[in-house]
Amino acid sequence: MSEIITDKLTGKTSAGDVTITSEGGSATMQLQQGVAKMFAYIEGDATPTITGSFNTASLTDEGVAVVRANLTNAMSDTTFTNMGLPKESAFKCMIQELTTGDIRSTSSMVLKSHSVSASADIDGRNYMIFGDLA
């Protein structure tokens, strides 16, 4: 067994490009691209609170059902890939991103939760971002 003890990995040819070999051994991919740039588990419908997170500085409760997660380190642009999964025990729910009003920025993602018939606060939320950091 071998072990690397380091605080930082930097590509030699290109600083932002460290290559890893695939499980099957026939392909390679960029390490930086494949890792999540942000995740957060958020509990609480009345007062949303971060209970576990990475690269998440704070939350902004933007009204009924809308919670914005603010990033510690910003993304390079607003075309990042983000994911959300809702948690609710009292009713069927879903979560969506809006195209107007409460919308994403390079330093935040924001999702709105719904019951079957209306906007609704929910018990918990899972947020995740992939893409390029600034």
Next chain:
Amino acid sequence: MAGKIIADTLEHSTAGSIATNYVVNGSAKAFAQFAGDGTAQINESFGMSSLSDTGAGLYVLTVSSAMSSSDYTVVLHGIDDVSYPAHVGSYDTSRTTTTFPVNSSNTGSSWGDAGTLDAVIFGDLA
């Protein structure tokens, strides 16, 4: 290639250590954020080579490097406006090691284009 390190563990001075198989196995192998209505197109992606619009609410994403089997994990997210939340899924059975379907519905009763969609896949590359 500039160099190669073969190691089983990475250790940070304060943040702990991780076995490198978690780095390889746990990394997303491809992701895409793409526009679903009008002219469907990829806005930003990694490990994706193309997007096909095969009908209302029906898309196929093709990855750059093949997966080892078709049993990989697909995670999807839909974006649309306030009036009709986008429902998304990968319901079609035509998944291969290089392509997978993304389906969206903006009414809940039939396939329909969603404003924007996100897709991430995890699993073993070939």
